[in-house]
Amino acid sequence: MTIFQKTVKSNSRPVYSNQPDVHTRLRETVLKHLESDFQCPVSDSQRQQFELAWNWQQQLDRPFIIDSGCGTGLSSFILAQKHPDKLVIGIDQSSHRLRESGQYLAQQSNLFYLQARMEEFWLLAEEADWHPVKQFFLYPNPWPKQKHLLRRWHGHPIFPIILKLCKTLELRTNWLIYAKEFNLALSLYGITGQLSEYHPRTAISRFEQKYIASQHSLFRVSTK
Ligand SMILES: C[S@@+](CC[C@H](N)C(=O)[O-])C[C@H]1O[C@@H](n2cnc3c(N)ncnc32)[C@H](O)[C@@H]1O
Known part of the structure; x- marks a missing residue:
């Protein structure tokens, strides 16, 4: 059995939310974060983890891509095969x-x-003035409850730092509202994203495999 032939669940439920469309407080939340300076404590162990990645990239001295919340890491592996340079x-x-x-x-x-928390990783990357050439957000936790807007990446106070590091992004999600909000949040930063329904021929990640098998609609937001 190869890594691609694992049993894939085909009974994944579509995202259910008490939020009928783009969050009514999205604009005000994103604009507030644009004006603020996000900070959170960074542990020594996270700093050590970060330095491992930083040293590795500095030694090899090549442009790098971030696969945030990569799960099992299948998508990172596929991206690495696709971008050998x-x-x-x-x-x-x-x-x-x-x-x-x-x-x-x-x-x-x-x-x-x-193994790191993205929030701390992004803060440390900002501190090190270390910039990826592209960042992937493949099926982030949707946090679909209305009250959880601040947990979605575009509603989180870390969002301005994410964009400061690199504005070339790709988001994939099975929740259209997440894609719409992400795209709208980008536009509030003057960044043009393309939102489209996405029909992958082969899955890039375990969650994508599961959603394809469960016949979910998939959405992508990408910036150039
Ligand atoms: C829904 S899964 C998607 C995994 C993978 N991208 C895929 O498509 O198969 C979301 C992943 O994000 C990770 N995650 C959530 N919040 C995170 C954070 N703040 N920092 C790092 N990873 C996080 C979770 O551990 C989980 O593996």
Whole structure:
């Protein structure tokens, strides 16, 4: 059995939300974060993790791509295969999710995995003035409850820092409202995103596999 032939669940439920459309407070929330300076404590262990990735990239001295919330790391592996001239750093907070990633590392020398919280990673990247050439957001947790707007990446106070680091982004989601909000938030920063329904021929990640098998509509927002 290859890494691509795992059993894929086909009974994933579509996102259910008590929010009928774009959040009524999206604009005000994004604009407030644009004016503010997000800070949060960064632990020594996160700093050490960050330095491992930074040293690796500095030694190889090639442009790098971030796969944020990479889960099992399959998408980072596929991206690394697709972009042999670049380095790919897959980051996830869950060691459990990342436990499969060793098998991918053994096959791709332009690939690195980091167990880290994205918020802290982005703050440290800003501090180091370290800029990826592209950032992927593949099926981030949707946080679909209306009261959870601030947990979605575009509603989070870290969003301005994400954009300061790199404005070339790709988001994929199975929740249209998330894609609409993400795109609208980008526009409030003067960034043009393209929102489209997405029909991948092959899945890039475990969640994409699961959603394709469950016949969900998929959406993509990308910027150039
Ligand atoms: C829905 S899964 C998607 C995983 C993968 N991108 C995919 O498409 O298969 C979301 C992932 O984001 C990770 N995650 C959520 N919040 C995070 C954070 N603040 N920092 C790092 N990883 C995070 C979770 O551990 C989880 O693996």
